Amino acid sequence: MKTYLQPNKENWDHILQRPALDHSQLENTVAGVLQEIKAEGDAAVLRYTEKFDGVRPEHMLVTSEEIDRARKSLDPELKAAIQQAAQNIERFHASQHQEPQVVETMPGVSCWRKSVGIEKVGLYIPGGTAPLFSTVLMLGIPARLAGCREIVLCSPPTHQGGIHPAIIYTADLVGITKIFKIGGVQAIGAMAYGTESVPQVYKIFGPGNQYVTAAKQLVNKAGLPIDMPAGPSEVLVCADETADPEYVAADLLSQAEHGTDSQVVLIGFTEQFIQDVREAIDRQLEVLPRAEIARAALDNSAAMVVTERQEALEMINFYAPEHLILSLKQVDEFAEGVINAGSVFLGNYTPESVGDYASGTNHTLPTNGFARSYSGVSLDAFVKKITFQRLSPEGLRRLGPTVEAMAAAEELEAHKQAVSIRLRKLTN
Ligand SMILES: NC(=O)c1ccc[n+]([C@@H]2O[C@H](COP(=O)([O-])OP(=O)(O)OC[C@H]3O[C@@H](n4cnc5c(N)ncnc54)[C@H](O)[C@@H]3O)[C@@H](O)[C@H]2O)c1
Numbered sequence: 001m002k003t004y005l006q007p008n009k010e011n012w013d014h015i016l017q018r019p020a021l022d023h024s025q026l027e028n029t030v031a032g033v034l035q036e037i038k039a040e041g042d043a044a045v046l047r048y049t050e051k052f053d054g055v056r057p058e059h060m061l062v063t064s065e066e067i068d069r070a071r072k073s074l075d076p077e078l079k080a081a082i083q084q085a086a087q088n089i090e091r092f093h094a095s096q097h098q099e100p101q102v103v104e105t106m107p108g109v110s111c112w113r114k115s116v117g118i119e120k121v122g123l124y125i126p127g128g129t130a131p132l133f134s135t136v137l138m139l140g141i142p143a144r145l146a147g148c149r150e151i152v153l154c155s156p157p158t159h160q161g162g163i164h165p166a167i168i169y170t171a172d173l174v175g176i177t178k179i180f181k182i183g184g185v186q187a188i189g190a191m192a193y194g195t196e197s198v199p200q201v202y203k204i205f206g207p208g209n210q211y212v213t214a215a216k217q218l219v220n221k222a223g224l225p226i227d228m229p230a231g232p233s234e235v236l237v238c239a240d241e242t243a244d245p246e247y248v249a250a251d252l253l254s255q256a257e258h259g260t261d262s263q264v265v266l267i268g269f270t271e272q273f274i275q276d277v278r279e280a281i282d283r284q285l286e287v288l289p290r291a292e293i294a295r296a297a298l299d300n301s302a303a304m305v306v307t308e309r310q311e312a313l314e315m316i317n318f319y320a321p322e323h324l325i326l327s328l329k330q331v332d333e334f335a336e337g338v339i340n341a342g343s344v345f346l347g348n349y350t351p352e353s354v355g356d357y358a359s360g361t362n363h364t365l366p367t368n369g370f371a372r373s374y375s376g377v378s379l380d381a382f383v384k385k386i387t388f389q390r391l392s393p394e395g396l397r398r399l400g401p402t403v404e405a406m407a408a409a410e411e412l413e414a415h416k417q418a419v420s421i422r423l424r425k426l427t428n
């Protein structure tokens, strides 16, 4: 992690550069695999599962026996933790539900908007280096609350041809309709095009490695909606003298351990504070099982010393972090100025990990600066909003002439007639 003292605004772009992800070489390979899955269905999915995951599962769909086994084998303490997290996530996401509001735009003219769950959705749950069952909660719960009818989940098979029991248990808990032992490009292709076994879905969600991301981008280019451009995890911590350097170090490492291409940024107000955090990082790294990954991520990372809170705020909004931790005095006042961030963690007792697992907010968030224009996953991502309107005869009498005048001016006579024909009858 490089330290920059009072970096000039002109250098922010360079200092805060994300690790470059070059997808160009990948794209051809990924496009080829997708093409074969589209043409051959299950046969190609199985062929590539064998090639990339080194296993050919007996059946790709997880059976009810496998679900029973996962339920029985999982540690009761872990089950209780998953249930607690599920409760909080459900409570927060249920609060995002909006009842239709009927608005009378003028007397006799009523309009409203209703949210309807996307009928078939596909969730990708990473399973390469860590079985991310927390992501099942983050995607499965809002999908069910939104009323999605078919919720398909794909996750890579283990070398034994199964799926981690915590993923199966959580998927069953949140009401996933079909769980498949399919990972990587194969999973995205199968859900995008449909195969003999895997239903075709209308939108794909979920994080993944570079192959998954490239496949999602390609099917998206071809017209299938996806949740958002997700990428390697990142966190920016802005901390003053009220922060504990040990806590700050732990928070930075919590995201650095995700992957070698993760990035963490620290903004402090004195050189001494940055030095204290660096020393704490070194101490904590010594006992971290994923220290090698975290060290590589720290090489992509930066620490900054600034003097003014306003400058720190401008830097945050410029960078638009996926996660933002603010350990500052008068933190609420400072947070009011944040306009670009995926999710914000306030005070010394709100580590980013709580949002990753269990506070209630969603951990599927925009990375790579996309927080400037994208929100994280929420109930909204799983619904479409259909508008409705109804006019009474009085409503049409009042509004009809407006529409007639506009249709005539656009020289669309049939549009005008659809109103006029009714108005004539109403006046007779
Ligand atoms: N932004 C977020 O919200 C978020 C959240 C969690 C995880 N992540 C990221 O998700 C990623 C998870 O990656 P992962 O690898 O652990 O799991 P993964 O499930 O995304 O990928 C594993 C799959 O990659 C495929 N694969 C492996 N080598 C391949 C090759 N040479 N060619 C083609 N396909 C190949 C295999 O089919 C395998 O099933 C990490 O990068 C992590 O940072 C992001």
Ligand SMILES: N[C@H](CO)Cc1c[nH]c[nH+]1
Pocket (backbone or CB within 6 Å): 132, 134, 135, 232, 233, 234, 322, 356, 363, 364, 365
């Ligand atoms: N921090 C990740 C999103 O960037 C989500 C996650 C899952 N498990 C642990 N963390």
Ligand SMILES: [Zn+2]
Pocket (backbone or CB within 6 Å): 233, 254, 255, 258, 356
């Ligand atoms: Zn995390």
